[in-house]
Amino acid sequence: MSILSKMLKNKQKKRQNDNYRQQQDPQKPEEQVILRSYLDNVSRIKGELGNSTDLVFREFTICQHKGTVVYIDGLADEKLICDFFIESLSDEEFDSRQEPFQVMADKAVGLGSLQIATEWNQVFDSILSGNTIFFLDGYNKAINVETKGWEMRAITEPSTQLSIRGPKDAFTETLRVSTAQIRRRIKSPNLWLESMKIGMVSQTDIAIMYLKGVANEKIVKEVKERLKRINMDAIQSSGHIEQLIEDQAWTTFPTTYHSERPDVVTSHILEGRVAIIVDGTPFVITAPAVFIQFFQAPDDYYSRFDISTGIRILRILSFYIAIIGPAIYIAGTTFHQEMIPTTMAIAIAAQRENVPFPAFVEALIMEVTFEILREAGLRLPRAVGQAVSIVGALVIGQAAVQAGIVSPVMVIVVSITAIANFSTPSFAMAIAARLIRFFMMGLATVLGFYGVMLGLMFLSIHLCSLRSFGIPYMMPIAPFNLRNQQDVFVRFPVWAMKNRPKFISKGNMVRTGENQKPGPKTKPDDQGPKGES
Amino acid sequence: MKRFVVTAWIAVMCLPVLSACWNQKELTDLAFVMAIGVDKGKDKKFNVSFQIVIPGNVSLMQGGGGQGLPIAIYSSSGDTLTAAARSVTKKVSRRLYYAHTNLIVFSEEIAKNGILNIMDALDRDPEFRTTTQMVIMRGTPAEVLVSSLANLDKLPVNKITKEIKATEAMLGENMQINIDDFLAGLVSDGIEPVVNGFRVTGDIEMAGKAEDLQNTKTKAILAADGLAVFKKGKLIGWIEHEKARGVVWILNKVKSTDVNINWNGKKKAISMVTIRTKTMVSAKVKKGKPVIQIAIEDEGWISEANTDVDLTNPKEIEKIDKLVEEEIKKQILTTVKEAQKMKSDIFGFGERVHRKDPKLWKKIKSNWDEHFAELEVNVKVDSYTRREGIRTNPYWKDLKQ
Known part of the structure; x- marks a missing residue:
């Protein structure tokens, strides 16, 4: 393990030295200055961007000054710019005494938020993120107006985290829309947003949102520092960020949470977590994340507490089944036949009579087949998807049994394991269980239930050793904390969840006011015998 | 320290690959012994018969299954129970597996001579359960009961154990007595054990034949009958009805x-x-x-x-x-x-x-x-x-x- 990490480290150093030197080099100061001649400026832009065809230059005249406007087709809102030219520039007389640059700036304010740029860096950044730049002949500065407006996907229903009663909107790829979705849910001045750009080439916009006074300042600082440490050419999705800011790389368990549901992210922010929104990804990361969080579905909070408690316990049980289901089958049939009820042992023996493989191979065949099916189902174009499910039903079903490859019990074991796996609300956690299952199967083959127990012990030790942004991953189960059990195995009634989880949030802890338990409220004077009022 | 961790990790990872599978036994390599019958042998001390279940014939599966006889009987002789159990493997293609044994039958003759020489083997074997029911066969050899078939239960051994249970619940003339109960009675001062008696009446020859199951009233009748009274590990008499x-x-x-x-x-x-x-x-x-x-x-x-x-x-x-x-x-x-x-x-x-x-x-x-x-x-x-x-x-x- 450590050898591998050492190798990786060396590689990283090398790459940093070779590849990224030019990009990290600060440009020389004289090259940074915008030139007075607008034509020179235009040719500079053309030169720097390789004369890209989506660059748009439009010349105009204002107060006898020639100028040009530069933007990128598709990124900037072209309609807005056209309207601006028609209304503001074309048919108005200008006072020649006024400074043309000032006039231009005054007009352009109507277009969007405005800045005066004096350096090329700023100009390129702005153009590439959809802004419009106005150059005027004779000025070594430029007007930088925000005119972002590109085609974006509309807000749709979440596709991976479904809920029955909850809100039906999901994040989109556009950062601004996502932040607005969160803002709309928390109308508090304490909801702070900080932005940064990560990725030396991609310059991806990233925003972190947290509730000031509720979030732990240390964690916020840590999140920011870890984000700043990222030194990559491109950030293509929040998955990248997630892998770069984790505490422990050598684990299958997710130590940050990601969601495409604004309501989930909002509730996490309200608990004191930090949300990391990455432009171009509809999945928002929240950190720190604890183990039990991955078994909390949004519907837990929208339905009554007794029901959601039952369902949550069911989910945890099914997580166990997903991990050790096939392992128990293998251990039971090859080591501990005495533990199976007689009739069942005989029934399984009868079914296995014609199966040529030992239980482990049988289980492996079925599990691998199922994993292949699942993977194929995910990757295939939708039109072919149905064909896969039909074929899949044959492969892990009656046909496989009739062909004498597997026993009917095995089909049931694989199916229950798969279904149990699907019931984990978080895909990241479900996928971890998939991997661990094979590890457990191996242990069960070699050592039986003893091996399964060893595996589970190893797993618990591993889980307890994990941390997410400094917070123990198994919190509040281990270390056990009685006051924070409100939302672990038992979901307390909403009116009884008085405080925010103490291990995450610092500062304002009160979540629910006093006397929130519903029921007919008795007025003080109602307490006497009837008819007295 | 790091080097040690790496070496330890590699060693642990090798473990599952290099080690053999400890105590592993596939279900299909096992012969489930459902009942054991102990009779007096001719040359050797004991003649032991093993009732082995044929899984394919018991379990109800689509197409075939339940066609042939549910059990097969193998018997062997030996001076000890272990010797007999080991020598029977010459006749069986699979490893005899005792964890699901539900019944042990002693012939009246064996019981009268004392069963102390048998009980330790049953008590000591880790596979064999001491919750196994004990029965004394009256009149006929124990093998008759072990090899007999039943019409209501697929597994003949269930007929006997369930019958005792039902009698205990509904009539009270018999009660479930397992090896544990018997040994507790045997070794304690001031109490002696009793054991259920069983008898096959009618056409005894028909007891182990499938054709008898074609009759609505089987010609061989298996029934619980009386309680055997033991004293110092020997059968001394019967208490009836x-x-x-x-x-x-x-x-x-x-x-x-x-x-x-x-x-x-x-x-x-x-x-x-x-x-x-x-x-x-x-x-x-x-x-x-x-x-x-x-x-x-x-x-x-x-x-x-x-x-x-x-x-x-x-x-x-x-x-x-x-x-x-x-x-x-x-x-x-x-x-x-x-x-x-x-x-x-x-x-x-x-x-x-x-x-x-x-x-x-x-x-x-x-x-x-x-x-x-x-x-x-x-x-x-x-x-x-x-x-x-x-x-x-x-x-x-x-x-x-």
């Missing part, structure tokens, strides 16, 4: 049973079925001699009244209760007499005395059997009729008018 129920009753194992009483001069006119019953046995010391007190509380309902009786009258009910009490008392006392005749304390009276007066027990312990034979036993029965079924007065009352 209602007396056997007395044993079960004193041991507080009766769940339900029926008691019949005479009424209006008509024999067995009223039948009462026990719902709940509880037996408490206690010892007293009177003039330096132990006295046993058996108190039975019995609740029941009237399941039959074949005579003119007014069941709406509490006084009549009280009279019935009195008669039931007397009937039970009579039966219990005859049972005790029977056991006293055999000088075997199957009820555990000695244990009661021991608890009551350890000093006295020390004195009389050595010849407890003699004391037991002359023990004064008092029986007190309290019986209550709780209900009369879904009819109050019998039609006999209307017939009278």
Whole structure:
């Protein structure tokens, strides 16, 4: 393990030295200055961007000054710019005494938020993120107006985290829309947003949102520092960020949470977590994340507490089944036949009579087949998807049994394991269980239930050793904390969840006011015998 | 430190690949022994028969299955049980597996000669369960019972174990006795074990034949029959029928049973079925001699009244209760007499005395059997009729008018 990490480290150093030197080099100061001649400026832009065809230059005249406007087709809102030219520039007389640059700036304010740029860096950044730049002949500065407006996907229903009663909107790829979705849910001045750009080439916009006074300042600082440490050419999705800011790389368990549901992210922010929104990804990361969080579905909070408690316990049980289901089958049939009820042992023996493989191979065949099916189902174009499910039903079903490859019990074991796996609300956690299952199967083959127990012990030790942004991953189960059990195995009634989880949030802890338990409220004077009022 | 961790990790990762599979045995390589029968051998001490289940013929699967016989019998002989069990593997293609053995049958002959030489093997083997039921085969060799088929249960062994269980629950003439119970009775002072008896009647030859199952009334009939009384590991006699129920009753194992009483001069006119019953046995010391007190509380309902009786009258009910009490008392006392005749304390009276007066027990312990034979036993029965079924007065009352 450590050898591998050492190798990786060396590689990283090398790459940093070779590849990224030019990009990290600060440009020389004289090259940074915008030139007075607008034509020179235009040719500079053309030169720097390789004369890209989506660059748009439009010349105009204002107060006898020639100028040009530069933007990128598709990124900037072209309609807005056209309207601006028609209304503001074309048919108005200008006072020649006024400074043309000032006039231009005054007009352009109507277009969007405005800045005066004096350096090329700023100009390129702005153009590439959809802004419009106005150059005027004779000025070594430029007007930088925000005119972002590109085609974006509309807000749709979440596709991976479904809920029955909850809100039906999901994040989109556009950062601004996502932040607005969160803002709309928390109308508090304490909801702070900080932005940064990560990725030396991609310059991806990233925003972190947290509730000031509720979030732990240390964690916020840590999140920011870890984000700043990222030194990559491109950030293509929040998955990248997630892998770069984790505490422990050598684990299958997710130590940050990601969601495409604004309501989930909002509730996490309200608990004191930090949300990391990455432009171009509809999945928002929240950190720190604890183990039990991955078994909390949004519907837990929208339905009554007794029901959601039952369902949550069911989910945890099914997580166990997903991990050790096939392992128990293998251990039971090859080591501990005495533990199976007689009739069942005989029934399984009868079914296995014609199966040529030992239980482990049988289980492996079925599990691998199922994993292949699942993977194929995910990757295939939708039109072919149905064909896969039909074929899949044959492969892990009656046909496989009739062909004498597997026993009917095995089909049931694989199916229950798969279904149990699907019931984990978080895909990241479900996928971890998939991997661990094979590890457990191996242990069960070699050592039986003893091996399964060893595996589970190893797993618990591993889980307890994990941390997410400094917070123990198994919190509040281990270390056990009685006051924070409100939302672990038992979901307390909403009116009884008085405080925010103490291990995450610092500062304002009160979540629910006093006397929130519903029921007919008795007025003080109602307490006497009837008819007295 | 790091180097150590790496080496340790690699070593651990190699473990599953390099090690053999400890104790691994595939289900299909096992022969499930369901029942074991022990008979007296000709040349060697024991002749042991193993009932092995044929899984494919038991389990109901689509297409085939349940066609052939559910069991196969293999037998071998040896001077010890282990020797016999090992030598039988010459005849079986699979590894004999004892964890699901439900029944062990001893022939009457073996039991009379003493089964102490067998029990340790059963108690010691880690695979074999001590919850296995014990049965003594009466009249015929144990192999007959082991190899017999049953029509109601797919697994013949279930017929025997379930039958004992059902009898215990509904009649109370037999009770489940496993190896653990037997050994506990064997080694404890002041109690001797009893074991269920079984008998095959009718055409014994037909017992192991599939064609007998074609008859709605099988020609060979397997039935529980009596309780075997042991003393020092040897069978010394049998307690039958209602007396056997007395044993079960004193041991507080009766769940339900029926008691019949005479009424209006008509024999067995009223039948009462026990719902709940509880037996408490206690010892007293009177003039330096132990006295046993058996108190039975019995609740029941009237399941039959074949005579003119007014069941709406509490006084009549009280009279019935009195008669039931007397009937039970009579039966219990005859049972005790029977056991006293055999000088075997199957009820555990000695244990009661021991608890009551350890000093006295020390004195009389050595010849407890003699004391037991002359023990004064008092029986007190309290019986209550709780209900009369879904009819109050019998039609006999209307017939009278």
